[in-house]
C-alpha cells in the first residue's frame with residue numbers, strides 16, 4: 001500500500017490550525033516534528049519535498065545512517081532514550097535533544113559538544129506519570145536536575161518534554177500535559193541564567209490536539225504521517 005505523505009502532512013497542518021483556533025493560539029507557535037524512526041530515507045525525502053523541515057529520530061545508529069543519505073535540507077531532533085556512550089555519535093548532528101533525564105547524560109553531551117566548540121540545545125524529559133516503564137526525571141526532581149545541568153558549559157536547556165501515561169480517553173491525558181506546562185512555568189520563575197522554558201515538547205499522533213490546547217510548542221508525530229511502524 002502506498003502512502004501519501006504530502007496529504008497526511010496537509011491533514012495534520014489543518015488539525016493543528018483547528019486546535020489552535022479552538023484555544024486562541026497562533027499556529028506559528030506550534031512546530032510539527034515528523035517522527036521518522038524505522039522509516040526509510042526515501043520517505044523522509046518525500047516529506048521534505050512536501051515542505052516538512054523538521055524530523056525526529058529515536059535510535060542513534062539508524063539516525064546517523066539515514067542523515068547521511070538525506071540530501072534535502074532538514075533539521076533533526078533526537079527524541080529517543082540515549083545512552084551516554086552513544087552521545088559521541090550525535091555530536092554536532094542535532095538541533096535539539098529531547099531526552100535528557102539525568103546529570104551524567106547531560107555532562108557527556110556538554111563534553112562532546114565542547115570538543116567542537118558548540119553548545120547543545122536540549123530539553124529535560126519529565127516522567128509526569130512516574131511510570132517505571134518510562135524514561136524521564138520525576139517531577140519532584142526536575143528542579144535540582146535543571147539547576148545542575150544549567151551549570152554545564154556546552155549545553156543549553158530550552159524547555160521540557162514528556163511522554164504521558166497512555167489513555168484511550170484523551171481527557172485523561174490532558175492533566176499530564178497541563179502538569180508539564182505548570183512545571184515549566186515554575187522552573188521559569190527561578191530565572192536561572194541560560195535556562196529557557198519556552199519549549200514544551202508534548203503530543204503524538206493520537207493526542208497532539210489536546211497537547212496543543214495545553215500549550216505544546218513542539219508536537220512529535222510519526223504514525224499519522226508515515227503510517228504504522230513494523
Ligand SMILES: *Cc1c(COP(=O)(O)O)cnc(C)c1O
Pocket residue numbers: 035037058079080163204205206220221222223224
Ligand atoms: C515514536 C515516538 C513518537 C511518535 O509516535 P506516533 O504515535 O507514531 O505519532 C513521539 N515521541 C516519541 C518520544 C517517540 O518515541
